[in-house]
Amino acid sequence: MSRRMIAWVVCVALALAALPRLVRAAADPTPSVLVTLTPLRTGSLPHVVVAYGTVQPSNTGGRVLMAAESGVIGTVYVRVGQRVAAGAPLVQVLPSPQSAAAYHQALSALKVARSLVRSTRKLYGLHLATNQQLAAAEKTELDAQANLAALRAAGAGGPDVLRAPFAAVITALSAETGSIVSEGSPLAALAAPDRLVLAAGVVPPQALSMAVGDAAVVEATGSDQWVAARVAMRGAASMPNSGLVPVQIALPPGKFMPGEVAKARITTAQVHGFLVPHAALLVNGRGAPYVVQAVNGIAHKVPVNVLDEYDDQDIIAGALDPHAPVVLAGDYQLADGMHIRVAKPGAAGTGQ
Numbered sequence: 001m002s003r004r005m006i007a008w009v010v011c012v013a014l015a016l017a018a019l020p021r022l023v024r025a026a027a028d029p030t031p032s033v034l035v036t037l038t039p040l041r042t043g044s045l046p047h048v049v050v051a052y053g054t055v056q057p058s059n060t061g062g063r064v065l066m067a068a069e070s071g072v073i074g075t076v077y078v079r080v081g082q083r084v085a086a087g088a089p090l091v092q093v094l095p096s097p098q099s100a101a102a103y104h105q106a107l108s109a110l111k112v113a114r115s116l117v118r119s120t121r122k123l124y125g126l127h128l129a130t131n132q133q134l135a136a137a138e139k140t141e142l143d144a145q146a147n148l149a150a151l152r153a154a155g156a157g158g159p160d161v162l163r164a165p166f167a168a169v170i171t172a173l174s175a176e177t178g179s180i181v182s183e184g185s186p187l188a189a190l191a192a193p194d195r196l197v198l199a200a201g202v203v204p205p206q207a208l209s210m211a212v213g214d215a216a217v218v219e220a221t222g223s224d225q226w227v228a229a230r231v232a233m234r235g236a237a238s239m240p241n242s243g244l245v246p247v248q249i250a251l252p253p254g255k256f257m258p259g260e261v262a263k264a265r266i267t268t269a270q271v272h273g274f275l276v277p278h279a280a281l282l283v284n285g286r287g288a289p290y291v292v293q294a295v296n297g298i299a300h301k302v303p304v305n306v307l308d309e310y311d312d313q314d315i316i317a318g319a320l321d322p323h324a325p326v327v328l329a330g331d332y333q334l335a336d337g338m339h340i341r342v343a344k345p346g347a348a349g350t351g352q
Contacts, residue, residue, distance in 0.1 A: 032338065032339035032340060032341045033299075033333045033334055033338055033339075033340060033341065034341045034342075034343055035294070035327045035328070035329060035334070035340050035341070035342065035343060036327070036328045036329040036342070036343045037294055037325040037326065037327060037328060037342055038276070038277060038280060038325060038326055038328040039325050039326075040274055040276065040293070040320060040321075040322060040323075040324060040325060040326050041274070041275055042272070042273070042274055042275065042322070043272070043273075043274075043275035043315070044270045044271060044272045044273075044275075044315070045270070045271050045275070045308050045309070045310040045313060045314075045315045046267040046269070046270055046271075046310055047209065047267065047268050047269040047270070047271050047308050048265050048266065048267055048268075048310060049202055049206045049209065049210060049265075049266045049268055050263065050264070050265055050266075051198075051200035051201065051202050051247060051249075051263070051264045051266060052200060052261070052262070052263050052264075053198045053199045053200025053201065053247075053249075053261075053262065053264070054198070054199055054200075054259065054260070054261055054262075055196050055197070055198055055199075055220075055251065055256045055257065055258055055259060055260040055261075055262060056191070056196065056197060056198075056199045056258060056259075057171070057190075057191035057192060057195060057196060057197070057258060058192075058195045058196065058197045058232070058248070058250070060192075060195055061191060061192035061194070061195025061196060061197075062171075062189070062190065062191050062192070063165055063166075063168070063189070063190045064186050064188070064189045064190075065090065065091070065162050065186070065187050065188045065189075065190070066184050066185060066186050066187060067093055067181045067182065067183060067184065067185045067187055068093075068153065068160070068183065069093075069095070069096075069099050069151075069183050070096045070098065070099060070180070070181065070182045070183050071093040071094055071095050071096045071099060071160070071180075071181060072093070072094045072095075072096060072178065072179070072180055072181075073091065073092070073093060073094075073175045073176060073177055073178060073179045073180075073181060073187075074091075074092035074093065074094045074159060074177065075091075075092040075177065076090075076091055076092075076173070076175050076176065076177055077089045077090055077091065077092070078090050078091075078170050078173065078188070079170065079173065080170050080171070080172065080173050081169065081170060081171075082169070082170045083167075083168070083169050083170075083193070084164045084167070084168055084169075084170065084190075085164065085167050086164055086165065086166050086167050086168075087163050087164060088163060088164045089161050089162075089163055090161075090162045090163060090164055090170075090187075090188050091161070091162045091175045091187050091188060092159055092160070092161050092162075093159070093160045093161075093162065093181070093187075094159050094160075095158065095159075095160075096180065099151070102151060103148075103151045103152075106144065106147050106148040106151050107148060109144045109147070109148075110141070110144035110145060110147075110148050112144075113137070113140045113141040113143075113144040114141055114144075116137045116140060116141070117134075117137045117138055117140075117141050120133055120134050120137040121134060162187060162188070164190060165190075166190075166192055167192065167193070168190035168191055168192050168193070169190065169191050169192075169193055169257075169258055170188060170189070170190060171189045171190065171191045171258050171259065172186075172188065172189035173187075173188050173189075174186055174187060174188070175187040175188060191258040193253065193254070193257075193258070194253035194254070196251045196253075196256055196258060197232055197233075197248040197249060197250055197251060198218055198229070198248065198249040198251060198256075198262050198264055199246065199247075199248055200246075200247050200248075200249065200264060201239065201242055201244030201245060201246055201247065202244060202245055202247055203243070203244060203245070204238055204243075204245055206268075207234060207235065207238075207245035207247065209268040209269065210231060210234045210247065210266060210268050211231065211234065211268070212231055212232065212233065212234060213230055213231060214230070214231040214266055214267060214268055215228070215229075215230060215266075215267045216228075216229045216230060216231060216249050216264050216265060216266040216267065217229065217264070217265050218249060218251060218256075218262050218263070218264045218265075219262060219263050219264075220256060220260045220261070220262045221260070221261045221262060221263070226265075227251070227252060227255045227256075228252070229249050229250060229251055229252065229264070230249065230250050231247065231248075231249055231250075231266060232248045232249060232250035233246070233247065233248040234247050235247065247266075249264050249266070271307050271308040271315050272315070273307050273315040273316055273317045274304075274315065274316050274317065274318075274320055274322075275313060275314075275315060276291060276313070276314055276316060276326055277312060277313060277314070277328060278309065278312045278313065278314050279312070279328055279329070280292075280314075280326045280327065280328050281304075281306065281314055281316070288303060289303070289304055289305070289306055289316075290302060290303045290304055291304055291316070291318075291320075291326050291327070292326065292327040292334050293320065293321055293324040293325065293326055293327070294324060294325050294326075294327060294340050294342075295321060295324045297339055297340050298337060298338070298339060298340065299327065299334040299335065299336060299337065299338045299339075299340055300321075300324075300336060301334075301335075301336050302318050302319060302320055302321075303318055303319075304316040304317060304318035304320070305317045305318060327340070329343070
């Protein structure tokens, strides 16, 4: 057989082999796309507000100790960050020279007042003093006693040691040995470790969706553990310096330290609608979201509204067929009316 004859036989064989494909293409001229489908289902997602803040003592878990009277700092027993037991000594305050002088003057005044009362009573018994004179002497004694008691309470009578009113962590310390402090000067700030809150701020529209008692989870910076918590306070006005509404989230004991920076995710509501994976959501040239549904093996683009999202899931609403699955992969190639081939035969609602 000549070479020309052999070539002709080969061409005929190839043509016969391609004939079935040509026949099928002629029978179904519409192109199709291989896709992956996922069922469309109704459900709900939590509406989550994210807030950032700092761990601080609650209103009942913090205390600032102040100097009751002007004086000189003696011994400082603690350091910032130290944990102390209830009743532990914190700072020793010595009376200032002026306070010491006032205390000794008060002692002398009380001594003189008592002597005056004794002598006036003797005179009164001899009818040489009146009731008014005795009452005046007794009042002078009472005033001297009150003045001396006030000076003693202020620490003017000797060294005064400030002690922790409860088990706490020292969060600030402004006392230094030898420094002179005036009345009312803050010396130490304490925080009860079992009464901490996350003090955060959120924008007003998000704050309006929140309420005391809303569930939250909190994660400290650098940690990979979320801790369950609750909203303890939601402000009713924004702060002038930031424009944010203050929010406090009550934290469980032993999970956080004062001063830590943390992130909170607060669940304010449940949003209901059609639940789809985020990968199924597309955006058209005008920026409007849509999904592609497979109805009897045909692609249908459906405009949707995205109501909310959480992790990799979206809640959407629109004129969707609740019984038709949604294209999960391959949807970017599809146009309305295109035929669909399913990547995994037997998947629910494939339309085959």
